[in-house]
Amino acid sequence: MYTFEDISSEVNEIYPSVKYLIWSKDVNNNTYSTKFTSQSFSHLLDNYSKNSLDIYHKRNFSDHLVYIFTSGTTGGKVKAAIETDARMLLGASGHHIGYKLRKNDNIYVPLPLYHAFAGIGLYIGETCRYLLSQTPKPEDTKHQIRAMCGIGLRKAYWNQFKTRFAIKHIFEFYGASEANVYLVNLNDKEGSCDPMSLEPVRNRKGLCKMIRPGEIGVIVGVHNKISPLHEFKGYTDSGETNKKWIFNIRSKGDSGFMS
Numbered sequence: 001m002y003t004f005e006d007i008s009s010e011v012n013e014i015y016p017s018v019k020y021l022i023w024s025k026d027v028n029n030n031t032y033s034t035k036f037t038s039q040s041f042s043h044l045l046d047n048y049s050k051n052s053l054d055i056y057h058k059r060n061f062s063d064h065l066v067y068i069f070t071s072g073t074t075g076g077k078v079k080a081a082i083e084t085d086a087r088m089l090l091g092a093s094g095h096h097i098g099y100k101l102r103k104n105d106n107i108y109v110p111l112p113l114y115h116a117f118a119g120i121g122l123y124i125g126e127t128c129r130y131l132l133s134q135t136p137k138p139e140d141t142k143h144q145i146r147a148m149c150g151i152g153l154r155k156a157y158w159n160q161f162k163t164r165f166a167i168k169h170i171f172e173f174y175g176a177s178e179a180n181v182y183l184v185n186l187n188d189k190e191g192s193c194d195p196m197s198l199e200p201v202r203n204r205k206g207l208c209k210m211i212r213p214g215e216i217g218v219i220v221g222v223h224n225k226i227s228p229l230h231e232f233k234g235y236t237d238s239g240e241t242n243k244k245w246i247f248n249i250r251s252k253g254d255s256g257f258m259s
Contacts, residue, residue, distance in 0.1 A: 019039070021041040022039070022040055062085070064233075065087075066088070067082060068080065068081045068178075069081075080235055080236040081178035081233075082233040083233075084231075085228075086228030090229060099149055099186075123148060123149075123150035123153065124152060126152070128153050131161070131165070143165075145165075146168050148169075148171070149172070152192050153170065153192050154192055155190045155191040158191065170188055171184075171185065171186055172184075172191075172192055173185065174193035174219070176259065178232070180230050181221030181259070200217075206248055207252075208220065208248070208249045219259040220249055220258050220259070222249060222254060223254070232255075244258055
């Protein structure tokens with residue numbers, strides 16, 4: 001198993017000047033190891049001024065709030081997706097309403113905290129399949145979890161997972177940190193909301209052909225810079241952003257995000 005010191009040593013070979021903030025009050029003298037420079041984030045917070053700022057910073061929904069580092073579904077080059085105030089605020093509200101969260105609910109987070117989904121959900125990708133592959137034991141149903149939500153639970157494992165672990169409801173959705181379009185399964189319908197990796201089909205006018213119910217197609221989110229939720233901000237890497245742009249969708253000159 002890799003330790004933090006192992007990983008940081010490899011990083012330092014490429015970026016020797018990098019500095020680390022460690023969330024631990026056990027870091028003494030601002031140095032975690034002689035191999036790299038680090039500081040205790042907890043210590044910095046404890047010593048930070050508690051006074052309110054004497055200036056007012058005007059913000060709007062389109063302001064950049066955080067950068068989420070993701071490789072998406074490719075597992076390839078990691079790029080920083082831009083998250084705005086609007087996406088974080090309305091995204092959290094949407095999950096609260098859609099999943100019927102209660103004020104006394106506890107959310108269990110088995111995912112790494114650097115993952116965008118870690119703060120709101122319970123599973124992603126193959127997590128449920130990994131749990132099913134474990135030897136059954138009495139503790140499987142000794143819990144108070146009434147629902148799970150996440151991305152990528154295959155139809156073949158859906159009912160197996162619900163039955164074995166006594167889960168009443170499963171909520172699925174497809175989304176991405178940078179996406180401006182989502183699919184949501186709030187009806188407990190078996191099967192994940194994963195999109196297909198296909199190229200769009202165009203008509204004689206060069207515009208995208210719309211699919212009918214039951215047909216397979218590509219998910220495209222039309223870009224609208226006036227609407228914070230429908231604006232595609234892309235990544236800090238312009239080259240990676242350009243790979244996701246698609247043009248002439250419904251009309252000549254329009255653009256959007258292609259999943």
